[in-house]
Amino acid sequence: MKRREFISLIGGGLVWPAIARAQDGAKLHRIFWVSTESEPDPFLDGFRDGMRALGYVEGKTVTFETHYAPGNPQALRKIVSDLQRKDIDLVVSSGPATRVMTGVTDVPVLFALSGDPVALGVVKSLAHPGTNFTGSTFLSLELAGKRIELLKDIYPKLRKLAVFSNTDHPGEPLEWRATLESCRNLGIEAAYVPFCGAREIENGLTAAGNVDADALLVFPDVVTLVHRAKIAELAIARRLPSMFGWSEYCDAGGLLSYGANQRTTYFRLATYADRILRGENPSDLPVMRPEKFELAVNLKTARLLGIDLDVSSILFRASKVIS
Numbered sequence: 300m301k302r303r304e305f306i307s308l309i310g311g312g313l314v315w316p317a318i319a320r321a322q323d324g325a326k327l328h329r330i331f332w333v334s335t336e337s338e339p340d341p342f343l344d345g346f347r348d349g350m351r352a353l354g355y356v357e358g359k360t361v362t363f364e365t366h367y368a369p370g371n372p373q374a375l376r377k378i379v380s381d382l383q384r385k386d387i388d389l390v391v392s393s394g395p396a397t398r399v400m401t402g403v404t405d406v407p408v409l410f411a412l413s414g415d416p417v418a419l420g421v422v423k424s425l426a427h428p429g430t431n432f433t434g435s436t437f438l439s440l441e442l443a444g445k446r447i448e449l450l451k452d453i454y455p456k457l458r459k460l461a462v463f464s465n466t467d468h469p470g471e472p473l474e475w476r477a478t479l480e481s482c483r484n485l486g487i488e489a490a491y492v493p494f495c496g497a498r499e500i501e502n503g504l505t506a507a508g509n510v511d512a513d514a515l516l517v518f519p520d521v522v523t524l525v526h527r528a529k530i531a532e533l534a535i536a537r538r539l540p541s542m543f544g545w546s547e548y549c550d551a552g553g554l555l556s557y558g559a560n561q562r563t564t565y566f567r568l569a570t571y572a573d574r575i576l577r578g579e580n581p582s583d584l585p586v587m588r589p590e591k592f593e594l595a596v597n598l599k600t601a602r603l604l605g606i607d608l609d610v611s612s613i614l615f616r617a618s619k620v621i622s
Contacts, residue, residue, distance in 0.1 A: 326360070327359065327360060327361070327362060328355075328360060328361045328362070328388045328389070328576050329361075329362055329364065329385075329386060329387050329388050329389075330361060330362070330363050330364070330387075330388065330389050330390075330391060330572070331364050331366070331382060331385070331387045331389070331390045331391070331406075332346075332363050332364065332365045332366065332390075332391050332393070333366045333367075333375050333378065333379070333390065333391070333392050333393070333396040333399070333400070334365075334366070334367050334368075334392070334393035334394065334396050335367075335368055335369060335370055335371065335372050335375070335393070335394050335395050335396050335521055336367065336369060336393060336394065336521075337367060337369040338367060340365075340367070340393075341561075341562055342393050342411065342561060342562065342565045343363070343365065343393075343565075344562070345561070345562035345563065345564075345565035345566045346391065346565040346566065346568055346569055346572075347363070348566055348569075349565065349566040349567065349568065349569025349570065349572075350569045350572065350573070352566075352569070353569060353570070353573045355573075364385075364387070366378045368396075369525070370497055370521065370522070370525045372395045372396055372398050372399050373399070375396055375399045376399050379399050379400060379402070379403065382403060382406065387406055388406075388407075388576060389406070389407050389408075389409065389572055389575055389576060390403065390406055390407070390408045390409070391408075391409045391410075391411075391568070391572065392408060392409070392410045392411075392434075393410075393411055393565075394411070394412065394413065394521045395520075395521045397410040397412050397416075397419065397421060397432075398419065400421070400432075401419070401420060401421055403431070404430075404431060405431070406431065407431050407432075407575045407581045408421070408431055408432045408433075408434075408581070409432075409433065409434045409568055409571055409572055409575070409581070410432060410433075410434035410435070411434055411435045411436075411437070411561075411564055411565055411568055412434065412435070412436050412437065412438075412469070413436075413437045413438065413468070413519050413520050413521065413544075414436070414438055414468050414469030414470040414471070414520065415436065415438050415469045415470025415473065416428075416432070416434070416436055416469070416586055418469040418470050418473075419469040422586060425585060425586040425588075426585050426586075427582075427583075427585070428581060428582055428583075428584065428585070428586060429582050430581070430582055431581055431582065432581060433571060433581040433582070433584040433585070433586055434568060434571065434586060434587070435564050435567065435568055435586065435587040435588070435589070436586055436587075436588065437519065437544070437545075437558065437559050437561070437564065437589060438470050438473075438474070439558070439559070439588065439589060439592075440473055440474060440477040441477075442544075442557060442558060442592070443474060443477040443478045443481050444477070444478075444480075444481035444484070445557055446516060446542050446544075446555075446557050446558075447460065447478070447481050447482060447485060447487065447516065447542070448481075448485070449542065449555060449557055449594065449613065450514055450516065450540060450542045450555060451485060451487070452612075452613055453540065453554075453555070453601075453606060453608060453613050454513065454514055454540045454606065456513060457487060457513045457514050457540075458486075458487060458488060458513055459487065459488045459490055459510075459511065459512045459513050460482060460487050460488070460489055460490065460512055460513065460514050460515075460516055461490045461492055461507050461510045461512035461514070461515045461516065461539070462475070462478055462489050462490065462491050462492060462516050462518070463492050463494075463503065463504075463507045463515060463516065463517045463518065463523070463530070464491070464492065464493050464494070464517075464518045465493075465494060465495070465496065465500075465518065465520050465522045465523060466493045466494070466495050467495045467496040467522075468518070468520045468522075471518065471520075474518055475491065475518075478516065478518075479491075490510040490512050492506050492507045492510060494506075496522060497522050497525070497526075500522060500523075500526055504526075504529065504530065504533050507533065508533055508536075508537050512539065513539070513540075514539050514540040514541065514542070515530075515533075515534045515537075515539040515540070515541045515542070516541075516542045517530055517541065517542070517543050517544070517548070517553075518544065519543060519544025519545050519548075519558060523543075523548075524545070524547060524548070527543070527547065527548045527551040527552075527553065528551040528552060530548075530553070531548065531551050531552030531553045531600070532552060534552075534553070534554070535552065535600060535603050535604065538604055538605075539604075540554050540555070540604060540606060541553050541554045541555065541600075542554070542555045542556065542557070543555070543556040543558075544556060544557070544558040545558050545559070545561055546558075546560070546593055546595035546619050547561070549595040549596070549597045549600075549619070549621055550595075550597075550621065552597065552599075552600055553597060553600065554596070554597055554600045554601060554604065554606075555594070555595065555596055555597075555613075556593075556594070556595040557592060557593075557594050557595075558589075558592055558593070559589030559591070559592055559593075560589075560591060560592075560593050563591060564587075564589060567587060567590075568587075571584055571587070593618035593619055594613070594616055594617045594618050594619070595617065595618065595619040595620075595621065596608065596613060596614065596617045596619070596620050596621065597621040598620060598621060598622045599621065599622065
């Protein structure tokens with residue numbers, strides 16, 4: 300068999316079930332999307348791409364009912380209370396919106412969460428959720444040490460690190476302990492700068508700027524994500540090399556980030572949506588963990604801080620370079 304024919308056959312085998320599913324028109328699945336992000340929403344776009352790749356056709360085999368409350372999960376409570384009166388097949392909650400879904404017990408709920416879903420109480424364990432919730436968590440404690448190593452790689456003089464953390468975030472104590480241990484192993488003093496939710500972030504930023512640190516590490520969560528530009532500006536103004544969890548922070552002016560690609564995570568989440576819509580129980584689907592991580596570097600910020608990245612190997616390792 301010629302190579303071209305072989306590729307065609309394999310490709311046809313992959314897409315045939317998808318085409319068949321799109322054409323059968325057996326049911327229009329209704330998905331309820333709730334988010335504390337704002338529109339346009341790249342995470343919804345990633346999820347939609349994943350559903351399309353599985354053969355779902357919007358308006359024919361799937362439809363999305365979207366609800367947004369940027370940075371304010373409490374505003375979603377009224378919307379969620381109406382959920383009981385709707386004919387919804389599946390709920391997808393993005394980020395902290397999952398908190399307002401905890402009272403939903405009779406509809407499958409998929410989540411993508413930066414924190415610990417066990418600590419939040421929506422699953423019994425990552426391996427065996429045991430409830431109507433499952434999904435993906437971005438929480439990767441093993442990344443805590445890697446982020447500090449990368450920061451020290453481009454700034455070898457690092458001796459004291461300000462750790463900016465929202466304590467109103469499931470799993471935060473675990474992330475702080477892992478970070479503290481990594482700092483100790485690298486001979487770095489960790490200056491813990493906690494704050495609680497959006498109402499305290501201004502005071503938290505002031506405190507972070509006053510700890511006389513050499514660099515800034517920011518834990519990823521929705522509050523720091525919403526205020527990422529402000530945090531990046533503070534770091535530049537204080538001449539602090541900064542490390543974040545996701546590349547969206549670097550897009551806003553952060554120096555470095557290392558973590559999961561969120562859009563890819565939402566794309567993968569569609570596979571669970573497909574399985575649940577086909578009848579599988581979310582209780583039996585293990586919570587997914589990120590498989591790929593990306594290192595992002597902002598060259599413009601590096602120049603503003605006077606950091607010469609040409610003497611570091613970090614550019615060769617970077618997945619994304621912002622110039």
